Amino acid sequence: MSIPSPSAAIGVPDFRNQGIWLRLLLAGNGLLLLVTLARNRELARLPAEILENAALAEPALLLVLVGLFPFSRWLRRQRPALASAWVVAWAAAAFAMIDGLLAAAFDGAPGWRAPLAGGLGAALLLAWFSLRAQAQAPALAEARLAALNARIRPHFLFNSLNAILGVLRDDPRRAESALEELADLFRVLLRDNRELVPLSEEIALARKYLAIEKLRLGERLQVCWEMADCPPEILAPPLLLQPLLENAVYHGIEPAAAPGEIRVRLHAGRGSVSIEIDNPLPSQTLQRPGNQMALDNLRERLMLFYDLEARLESGIEDGRYRVRVELPRREAR
Template identity: 50%
Template sequence: MPSIKQNPAGHPLPDFRNFGVMLRILLGVNLLAFAAALVQSAGIIDCVQRYVDMAAWVQPLLLFNLSLLALLGNLLRRLPPWAGQAVVVFLAAASSFLLLDFWSFMAVDDGGWQRLTRAALLGGLCAGAMLFYFALRAKAFSPALAEARLQALTARIRPHFLFNSLTAVLSLIRAEPRRAETALEDLADLFRALMRDHRDLLPLADEIALCRQYLDLEKLRLGERLNVEWEIADVPVDLKVPPLMLQPLLENAVYHGIEPSGDAGKLHIRFARSGDELHIDLSNPCRSSDAALTGNRMALANIRERLALYYDLEARLETSEVTLPGGLHEYRVHIVLPCRSMKS
C-alpha cells in the first residue's frame, strides 16, 4: 500500500522532496562547511570570512543538488539501496567538479586538476556523511513506528464508549431492530479499523466514512444534543492520509465539549484544499479551560507524533480556544497535510 512516510522502514535513502529532509541537508552541509572554516582559521574573524567564502560556493551547489535529487527521488528508490547511495555520492562529486571547473572557465578560480579533484572528493564526502546520518536516523525511527502503532491500537476507543454504545444498541433491539443491527455493524467496522496496520496510509474517503460511523454511534446515545456539520470542498477523496487521525479528535470533541455541556452542540468538520496542502478544521463548543484536560492532550500528542513520523515537518496540528459572542467558548483544531504522495 502506498505510504508517504519520510523514510520508509528499511530504506536508507530519505525522501528528497520532503521539506524536513531538505532543511536537514542544508543545515548539515553548512555545519560541515563551518567546521572546515573553523579548523583552517586563525581566529573568529578569519573563521567567519572563510565560512562566507565557502558559503558562496556551497549554497548554489546545494540548491542544484537538492532540486536534482527531488526530481530523481522515485527513480533512486527503485534502485538497490547501495546503488541509490552511490548515485547520490556520484552526483554530489560530479556537480562539485563541474561547478569549480565552470568558475575556472570564468576566470573566477585558478582551477587545476588538484583543486578539481579535491572539490569532487569534498562533495562526495559531504554527501556520504549526510547519507550515513539519514541511514542511522531511519534505523532509530523504526522502533518509534512500532511504538506509535501500539499507541494507536490501545488509546483510540475509550472503554466507556464501548459500554455506552452496547447499552444504546440494546435499547433499540426490540423497538428498532434494523437500526440496532446497523449500529452493531458500524461498531464492528470501527473496531476492525483499529486492528489495521497503522503504518500504511488510507484514502481520505475511508477515514471520513469511519468518522461518520463513529458519530452515528454517539448520536444513538446523545440524540439531538449532537449535531454534526460536514463541509468538504474540492478535496480528492482518494487522497492518502494517516488512519485514525480524525476519530480521536472527534471523540475528544464529544467527551470534552458536547457531553459535559448538557445542551445541544454542533460539531463542525471542514476539509479544503489549498495548493499542495490539505486543510482540516474541527470545532466544537467547550467550557472555558476544559480543553486542556489530560485525555485531550494525550490524544493530540499522539496524533502530532504520528504526523511527524509520516510527514516530518510538512504537516502541522494547531489548537486554539476562542470566545464567541455571548460568552460561549469554542475549541478548534487545525491540521495541515501535504497533498502529494510518494510511492515507496
C-alpha cells in the same frame, strides 16, 4: 508516503520533505565550516576561505537537492545501498559541475577535490541520517503501540454496545447496521496504518463513528460538515479524523445535557490541506480533565508522516474549542 518500519532497512531520506532540506542545508554548512577551520593556517584569512568554499558549496548543495527532488520516490523504492550510491554519485557530479563553472568564470582549472568533497560529504550525511533513523526506531515502535492503545477509549466500546442493545428489540435493522459500522471501525483501527489513505476513506470512517455516537446520544449530537472544495483523491494519515471527533464528542457533547454541534471544515488549497474541528465548551463544572492524549498522539504521528511540513494547533476561539490541522497536499496517483 509511509512510516518506515523499525525492522526495515534504512533507506535514503525523502528529499521532497522541507524538514529534510533544512537539516541537509544546516548539516552541509556545518560540515563546510568544520573543514574550513581544519584547513585554515592563518586566522586572518579565515573569512575569505569561508566565502571561497561557500561560493562552491552553496550552489552545489542546492543543485544536489533540486536534482534529487523529482527522483525521491524512485530512490526510496530501491535497495538502500543502490539508492545511497546514486545520491553520492549525483553529489559528486553536482560539485564537479559547479567547480567547472567557477573555474571557467575565473580562468582556472577544475580539480578533483570538489567532486571528492561532494561525494564524501553526501556519504557522511547519509550515514548520519541512517544512524538517526536507527536511533529513532524504538521510539517509532513505541509511538505506534501508543497510537493503537489510544485510538478508542474503552468507554466508547461499552457505551456503543449498550446503545445497540437498547435498540435491538425495537429496531433490529438499525442495531444490525450499527454493529456493521462498529465492525468496520475496529477493522480499520486494528490494521497496519503506516500508509497514507484517501481522505474520502477517512471521511467515511468518521461518518460511521458519528453514526454510532448518534445512536447513543440522539439529538444531543449535531454535526455540520463543510467540505465542498476537498477532492476525494487527496491523501491523509489514517485515523486522522476519528480521534479528533471522539475528543470533540467526549469533551464537548457528552458532559452537557443540551444539544451541541460539532463543526468539521475541510479545505484543499494548491499546496496544503486544512482541517478544522470545533465543539462547544460545557460549563466549568461539567468539563472533563485531560483532552491532550489524542492531540499529542496525532501530533507525533503527523511528525512521523510529514516531519516539519504538517502543523496541529488547538485552543479556545469564540467560545468553542477548535483543533486545526494543516497538511501538505498529496494526491493518489
